[in-house]
Amino acid sequence: MTFVAAPEQAAWVARVLQRLEAWLERRLPQQAPAQLHEPMRYAVLDGGKRLRPLLVWAAWEAVGGASDADEEAPVWSVAGAVELIHAYSLVHDDLPCMDNDVLRRGKPTVHVRFGQAQALLAGDALQALAFEWLSSPSWAQRDPARALRLVHELAQAAGWRGMAGGQAIDLAVVGCTLDQNALEDMHRRKTGALLRASVRMGALAAGASGAQLAVLDAYAQALGLAFQVVDDVLDATADTATLGKTAGKDAAAGKPTFVSLLGCEGACGYAEALLEQALAALKRLDADTAQLQALARWVVRRGR
Amino acid sequence: MTFVAAPEQAAWVARVLQRLEAWLERRLPQQAPAQLHEPMRYAVLDGGKRLRPLLVWAAWEAVGGASDADEEAPVWSVAGAVELIHAYSLVHDDLPCMDNDVLRRGKPTVHVRFGQAQALLAGDALQALAFEWLSSPSWAQRDPARALRLVHELAQAAGWRGMAGGQAIDLAVVGCTLDQNALEDMHRRKTGALLRASVRMGALAAGASGAQLAVLDAYAQALGLAFQVVDDVLDATADTATLGKTAGKDAAAGKPTFVSLLGCEGACGYAEALLEQALAALKRLDADTAQLQALARWVVRRGR
Numbered sequence: 001m002t003f004v005a006a007p008e009q010a011a012w013v014a015r016v017l018q019r020l021e022a023w024l025e026r027r028l029p030q031q032a033p034a035q036l037h038e039p040m041r042y043a044v045l046d047g048g049k050r051l052r053p054l055l056v057w058a059a060w061e062a063v064g065g066a067s068d069a070d071e072e073a074p075v076w077s078v079a080g081a082v083e084l085i086h087a088y089s090l091v092h093d094d095l096p097c098m099d100n101d102v103l104r105r106g107k108p109t110v111h112v113r114f115g116q117a118q119a120l121l122a123g124d125a126l127q128a129l130a131f132e133w134l135s136s137p138s139w140a141q142r143d144p145a146r147a148l149r150l151v152h153e154l155a156q157a158a159g160w161r162g163m164a165g166g167q168a169i170d171l172a173v174v175g176c177t178l179d180q181n182a183l184e185d186m187h188r189r190k191t192g193a194l195l196r197a198s199v200r201m202g203a204l205a206a207g208a209s210g211a212q213l214a215v216l217d218a219y220a221q222a223l224g225l226a227f228q229v230v231d232d233v234l235d236a237t238a239d240t241a242t243l244g245k246t247a248g249k250d251a252a253a254g255k256p257t258f259v260s261l262l263g264c265e266g267a268c269g270y271a272e273a274l275l276e277q278a279l280a281a282l283k284r285l286d287a288d289t290a291q292l293q294a295l296a297r298w299v300v301r302r303g304r
Numbered sequence: 305m306t307f308v309a310a311p312e313q314a315a316w317v318a319r320v321l322q323r324l325e326a327w328l329e330r331r332l333p334q335q336a337p338a339q340l341h342e343p344m345r346y347a348v349l350d351g352g353k354r355l356r357p358l359l360v361w362a363a364w365e366a367v368g369g370a371s372d373a374d375e376e377a378p379v380w381s382v383a384g385a386v387e388l389i390h391a392y393s394l395v396h397d398d399l400p401c402m403d404n405d406v407l408r409r410g411k412p413t414v415h416v417r418f419g420q421a422q423a424l425l426a427g428d429a430l431q432a433l434a435f436e437w438l439s440s441p442s443w444a445q446r447d448p449a450r451a452l453r454l455v456h457e458l459a460q461a462a463g464w465r466g467m468a469g470g471q472a473i474d475l476a477v478v479g480c481t482l483d484q485n486a487l488e489d490m491h492r493r494k495t496g497a498l499l500r501a502s503v504r505m506g507a508l509a510a511g512a513s514g515a516q517l518a519v520l521d522a523y524a525q526a527l528g529l530a531f532q533v534v535d536d537v538l539d540a541t542a543d544t545a546t547l548g549k550t551a552g553k554d555a556a557a558g559k560p561t562f563v564s565l566l567g568c569e570g571a572c573g574y575a576e577a578l579l580e581q582a583l584a585a586l587k588r589l590d591a592d593t594a595q596l597q598a599l600a601r602w603v604v605r606r607g608r
Contacts, residue, residue: 029464036464036472092428095401096419116401120424124396126461127428131435135456144448145346151455152439159432160333160340168340294512 009294017050017283018056024083027133032301039114039122040129044087047105051227052086052198055220058291063212068085074205081130082198084159085158089194091119092249093167099253103246106261130154150201151296157197166190170255178256184225191231192224199223199292218281219292226274227299232257232301233267275300307323308455309426313598319353320361326386329378331437343418344433348391351409355531355603356390356502357383359524362595363506369515378443378509382454385434386502389462393498395423397471403557407550428604434458454505461501470494474559482560488529495535496528503596523596530578531603536561537571538607579604 024044029037056079061067069075090190094101094109095116102112111119131151134140140147156162166189173186199220233248236259250257258267278296282289328348343403362384373379384417398405398413399420400584406416414425435455438444444451460466470493503524507517539554540563554561562571582600586593 033464033469033473033476035476036469040464070602088428092424095424097399097401097424098577117475118472120399120401121394121468121475123428124392124431124462125468125472126463128459131455132459132463135452137453137456140452140456141449144452146446148439148444148448148455149441151435151452152441152444155432155436155439158428159436160337160344160429164425164429165337165340167421168429169337171421171425172337172339234501266471303372 006294006297009291012291015041016054019071020050020053020076020079020083021045023071024080026071027080029129033265035118036121036125039091039110039118040126041112042113043091043122043126044084047107048083048087050083051071051295052082052194053294055195055198055292056082056202056205058289058295059199059216060206062216062287062289062292063203063206063208064287065202065206072139074143074150075202076145077133077136077139078201078205081150081154082132082194082201084126084130084133084196085154085163088123088130089122089158089163089167091126095119098167098171099249101246101249118275127158130158146204148206149204150247153197153201153204157193162189162193162197163191173256175254176256178261180261183256183258183261187222187225187228191228192221195224195227196220212285212287215281216292219296220276222274222281223296223299226271226278226296229258229267229271229274230300231301232259233264233271235259236264238303242250271300289301310598310601313492313595316595317358320358323375324347324354324357324380324383324387327375328384331384333433339422340425340429343395343414343422344430346411346417347395347414347426347430348388351411352387352391354387355599356386356498358599359499359502359504359527359596360386360509362593362599363503363512363520364510366520366589366591366593366596367507367512368591369506369510372459374563376443378447378454379506380411381437381440381443382505382509385437385454385458385564388430388434388437388504389458389467389498392434393462393471395427402471402475403414403553404510405550405553417563420564431462434462450508450511453508457501457505457508462496466493466497466501470497477560479558480560482565483573484565487560487562487565491532492525493531496525497531499528499531500524516591519585519589519594523553523582523600526585527600527603530575530582530600533562533571533575533578534604536563536607537568537575539563540568542607550605575604 013199028041028044057075060075065075090104091110093099093110102109110122134151134154137148149270166186169186170190200213203216232250235248262270275296279293282292332345332348361379364379369379392409395414397403398408399415406413414426438455438458439451470490473490474494503520504517507520539552566574579600583597586596
């Protein structure tokens, strides 16, 4: 499901995505060993809605980052790095010992195409590459303290406190009933941490103040949770062709979801309330937040 | 197989290891989610010869790093981070889709004890934690340019150019014959890159000059290759109880090794020649390199 923006945002999205795809195409490895770079490139290129890089860009611009930043600017490394972490997590998540999924972004999953061992290693190498990009001397040496903070944000979001921790909880709660607090804690880690980091890192790369960061953080936390609520609704209601990944997985796996907790209508209402929270936070920012607003609306209303 | 040093080095090794184990024990996560921190701790604590952290420490001291550095000093984060990368690579390497091994460091492997999905996630989280430690604000903010360089060194050593790339080649060459150049290229990546990074990062953390780094790099490259040559000899000649991991795996898997290429005697002679190269490099360093020498001798003569 690709991003469909309101007409006034469509040009912005198209421009960022076109430059992003070209940047990723150039920066992903193409040298030996081919056994590794082929599944790495397959996992990242030509697919995905690129929500996280778009959030990086929107946050960067909202706090004054140049909209025509050249490809050496930190915003590209940040946008690329969060997408690599996202892509690696999908590769590992699709493995037979995890979700055992065969379809992703409308294509065979990496292990179906290249084998399990290659998928495992490609995921591992994508995570390392994310940190390589963030610490890339070409720009990072100009402001190493800022670059180092970005490394720290991403490492925390990807690791045991964040994404990996959320996935471990997700495995453990199959067949369990969770109350809303426990369900939200899991998703704040599993999906929310990286979405939040995308916004925070885009803003930090552009030199956000503490006050700006606090506002954007409130936006990002509401958006991250809304994303998962809507994901649960889509998993329960959309078909596989629309999603580009297998639909109905959560119910089939006996996973607790916002739909199982609140019902479809309740979950949709909760997502709308979270959207209002996200938009209200942005009003406290003295800046052009049109793209951040549009992305939040898209997150909540995609698939409708 | 634990490190057995000559008497004059034994006290140094014992002191570093005692402090390292205590540092790791305190710094590895113990909070929720337990589904993740238990396999993470199991993978890292109470086992392994800690060669990489010892190399970090020996290089740190050789270029003037304090031998009584407190636990906030960069040497600890570096020593811990390289050990996390090593530990995660073993967890993933032991998975059924890779080497499918059940014994490591004399204990059941992580996936045997905790399940495959938990092992996969624990490995992923250990990699992220390595970068979290390296970018930890407590010391990194004091010299962010240096910390950032350490991040970059580790990311390159762990990623597609280094360890992950070497493992991908290793998978692809089962049943093949490699010439010595190709075999060495594979091992320079697979095992050599992280051993080399350990020496380089220990030295960089202590503020090594370019000239010092060049000498230590020559030492580390020879040592890294010697390590693998000896590993191949041990795999072919030692028993499982001595190794603490399954012996005879390489021949059983039809992997090209230095023993299959040079014979046992030829491989042992090559390891001794590499040891001489490593020791010769150290003579160009105007410093006390006793620990680096002892570690190189141990790498080549362990198991004898």
